[in-house]
Every structure is written in structure tokens, then in C-alpha cells.
Amino acid sequence: MIQNKNLLTLQMKNIILYSLLYFLFTGTMVAQQTPAPKQTIDYSIEGATAHIGNGTIIENSLIMFSNGKISFVGSANSRIARIGTIINAKGKHVYPGFIAANTTLGLAEIDAVRATRDYDEVGSMLPHIRSVIAYNTESRIVESMRPNGILLAQITPRGGTISGTSSVVQLDAWNWEDAIVKVDDAIHINWPRNFSRGRWWLGEDSGLKPNKDYAKNCKKINEFFKNAKNYLAKTQKNVNLPYEALKDVFNGNKKVFVHADGQNRITDAINLFDNLGIKNLVIVGGHEAENIASTLKSHNIPVVLKRAHRLPSGEDEDYDRPYRSAKILSDAGILVGLGMNGAMERMNTRNLPFYAGTYAAHGLGTEKAVQLITENNAKILGIDNIMGTLEVGKDATLFISNGDALDMRGNILTEAFIQGRKISLETHQTKLWKRYSKKYNN
Missing domain, CATH: 3.20.20.140 (Metal-dependent hydrolases)
Structure with missing residues (x-):
């Protein structure tokens, strides 16, 4: 009787241990991705239609930012040296966050x-x-x-x-x-x-x-x-x-x-x-x-x-x-x-x-x-x-979209930045979308 009780106690301990390990593992799998680190790489976004946020647009724009702040907003025809990583956004649109x-x-x-x-x-x-x-x-x-x-x-x-x-x-x-x-x-x-x-x-x-x-x-x-x-x-x-x-x-x-x-x-x-x-x-x-x-x-x-x-x-x-x-x-x-x-x-x-x-x-x-x-x-x-707007001195919180971001057909982001930090656009929803896209493509 005592032996059976000890065996039952051991089994319960194993169940609890394995349950904790399971939830720890699955919790790690579904946790939100790590926030982006502070900006260390400068960026120049070239060629996009820039929607400034104040009612104006700049066709074929150039937007540059460094240390989390926008340093230049203007035409891509400007004879100014580009900084850091150059993102070719020709045919795309850039918006304030x-x-x-x-x-x-x-x-x-x-x-x-x-x-x-x-x-x-x-x-x-x-x-x-x-x-x-x-x-x-x-x-x-x-x-x-x-x-x-x-x-x-x-x-x-x-x-x-x-x-x-x-x-x-x-x-x-x-x-x-x-x-x-x-x-x-x-x-x-x-x-x-x-x-x-x-x-x-x-x-x-x-x-x-x-x-x-x-x-x-x-x-x-x-x-x-x-x-x-x-x-x-x-x-x-x-x-x-x-x-x-x-x-x-x-x-x-x-x-x-x-x-x-x-x-x-x-x-x-x-x-x-x-x-x-x-x-x-x-x-x-x-x-x-x-x-x-x-x-x-x-x-x-x-x-x-x-x-x-x-x-x-x-x-x-x-x-x-x-x-x-x-x-x-x-x-x-x-x-x-x-x-x-x-x-x-x-x-x-x-x-x-x-x-x-x-x-x-x-x-x-x-x-x-x-x-x-x-x-x-x-x-x-x-x-x-x-x-709120794409202006020099403001935080580089912005994104690049393939098309019109107010239209769900065009709102397809390629890059996004918060205070100059390049953030991940992956979510549990995008992961599921990619997973089941493969299923129905087969």
C-alpha cells in the first residue's frame, strides 16, 4: 500500500514537471518577438512617394534618418550625399507611423x-x-x-x-x-x-x-x-x-x-x-x-x-x-x-x-x-x-508600403521603423498565414 502511494506520488511529480516544461516551451514558441534595438545604422529611403502627413506629398522622395531622428526630407533629385543603408523604394509609398x-x-x-x-x-x-x-x-x-x-x-x-x-x-x-x-x-x-x-x-x-x-x-x-x-x-x-x-x-x-x-x-x-x-x-x-x-x-x-x-x-x-x-x-x-x-x-x-x-x-x-x-x-x-509627420528633427517613426496604405489591397508593408529602430513585421497571424499558404499551394 505504501509502495503504491509512493509510486503515485512520483507519477504526479513527473506529470507536474512535464507540464511545466511543456508550458515553458510553448510559451517561448508563442511569445512576442524581441523589440528592435536602438538605431545604430543610418538609413536613406529613396524613390518613394512620401505622404508627409500634413496634407502634402513628395513624388520621388528622399528621406534620411540617423540616431532615431529624421535628418532630411526632400526630392531624390537633390544633390546630397546619401547616408547609411540605401533602401530603393521606387514605386512604393512612405508614411509617418x-x-x-x-x-x-x-x-x-x-x-x-x-x-x-x-x-x-x-x-x-x-x-x-x-x-x-x-x-x-x-x-x-x-x-x-x-x-x-x-x-x-x-x-x-x-x-x-x-x-x-x-x-x-x-x-x-x-x-x-x-x-x-x-x-x-x-x-x-x-x-x-x-x-x-x-x-x-x-x-x-x-x-x-x-x-x-x-x-x-x-x-x-x-x-x-x-x-x-x-x-x-x-x-x-x-x-x-x-x-x-x-x-x-x-x-x-x-x-x-x-x-x-x-x-x-x-x-x-x-x-x-x-x-x-x-x-x-x-x-x-x-x-x-x-x-x-x-x-x-x-x-x-x-x-x-x-x-x-x-x-x-x-x-x-x-x-x-x-x-x-x-x-x-x-x-x-x-x-x-x-x-x-x-x-x-x-x-x-x-x-x-x-x-x-x-x-x-x-x-x-x-x-x-x-x-x-x-x-x-x-x-x-x-x-x-x-x-505625426515626416519632418526634419522628428522621430523616425515611419513605414514603407507597396501601395496606398488606406486601401487594404495596397497596405502591404515592406519595412517599418519606430524611432529609427527597424522593427519586425512578423506576428502570430503572419506566421499562420504563411503556414497555411504552403498547405494550399501544394
């Missing part, structure tokens, strides 16, 4: 597995919650962005009234500290809804009806900011972390991203923060923002639009109104960017350039659509001094 605003990339991996979701904290007023702390650079979803040219992202929390604080990261890093491009760039507020649906499971009418708590919820936001302002005006013995997190909001160093749709809700938000003396505002979502374009323009408030692929929300609204919203706002002089919140947002973020392409096809034009996800997003996120 695309920037995804308002996304939860790296904050969740599998929606159906609660343990992998880390974008929402318990509580309502949470300006002190920093999303970047939870950002997972090893996410397999994050690595799948790079082959489509998405090289930077604003990592944004969700939930509550004040969700927390976002940060901007580059998408090839060892950890969140290495990934940071701009830390704690903005706080995010989910503006109360002025209409609500009845809870059918409680026997209520499931149709839309005015939200009787709308005014009360708006008042809570106003009181929270007023209390924070009073707190910050005095020397305190006890530290209040949520109020402390608003210090940079009041001094103008941190933006307030208000997630709101509907012209009444957007107008209410603008008026509330204007009365509080907070000017650095951004509207996120922005459905019906074009109806109050003059107000947005006068307050110098940018809009981060959601994806164009959505239905009109009103019975009397043009069927293609969502597709034309970027054009309407841009023509009104509003700074417009493109965000990624919505259904399956992390997986769909890889389609960012194609959403911009939809806006391009509905009146905006190709170069202005490129601008949505390069210079405009960079300006809105406060990183336009180092990212």
Missing part, C-alpha cells in the same frame, strides 16, 4: 476571459487611475497592429464617469516604461446620457425615454471638479489622490477627453467646463458635432471621431452622414482625429487606416484622411512636436 487614438490596446486580450480584461476599475470618479500601468507590451493583439502601419496608440481606460488617465505609447517595447511616448496625456470623462432605455427584465418599457437623472449626473461632475479646485487651492494635510490627479487639468498641462454624442450633450459639456475655466477640451465620439461646428471652432475644441462604419442614428438623417462627418467638420475648420472605441475595438484597431480610407472616399480626400491618423491625432494627443 499611423496613430490610434482612444483605444484599449494592451489592456485586454480575450474578452470572454475576465482575468485578461484590465481596462475598467471599480468606482465612478477615477482621474487618478493610470491605464499605462496595466498596458501589456506582450499582447498578441498589439503586435498585429504593426503590419498595417499602426505604430503608436493612446491607451485609454473605460468605465465609470471619469474612467482615468490615458498615455501614448509606441508599439514595440519591452515593457510599459519603455513604450511611453507621452505619459498621462489626458483624463477621460463619459458624459451622462440624456436618454435611457427601460430595463425590460424589470418589466419596464424598453424604448428610449428622457433620462430623469441627467441633470443630477451632470451636477455631480461639476461638483467634483469644483471640490478638486478648492482642494488644490489650499495646502492639505491629507492627500486626496483623485483631486491631485486634476492638478494638471486646471493648469492646462493635461487635456480632458469628453466622450459624448449628440449636440445637446456636447454643448452641455462645453458650457460646464468653460464655466470651470478648463479650456483644454477634446470631444470623443462626436456624433452630431457637425451641428455645432461654430461652437467647437470658437472654443478651439478638436473632435476624435469614431469609425465611419456605422448606421445613421436618426430616421431623418442621411444614410451616408456618418461617412461624411469628417469632411463636414474639416471644412468647418475643426481639427479632426480618428479613434477606435466600439465593438471589438482592440481587434478592429488594426483596421484604422481602412476606416480613414472610408472617410477619404466620402469627400475628405486621401491626404486629409492620412492626416486624420497622423498629424491630426498627434496634435490632439500633444505629441506633434516629435511624431
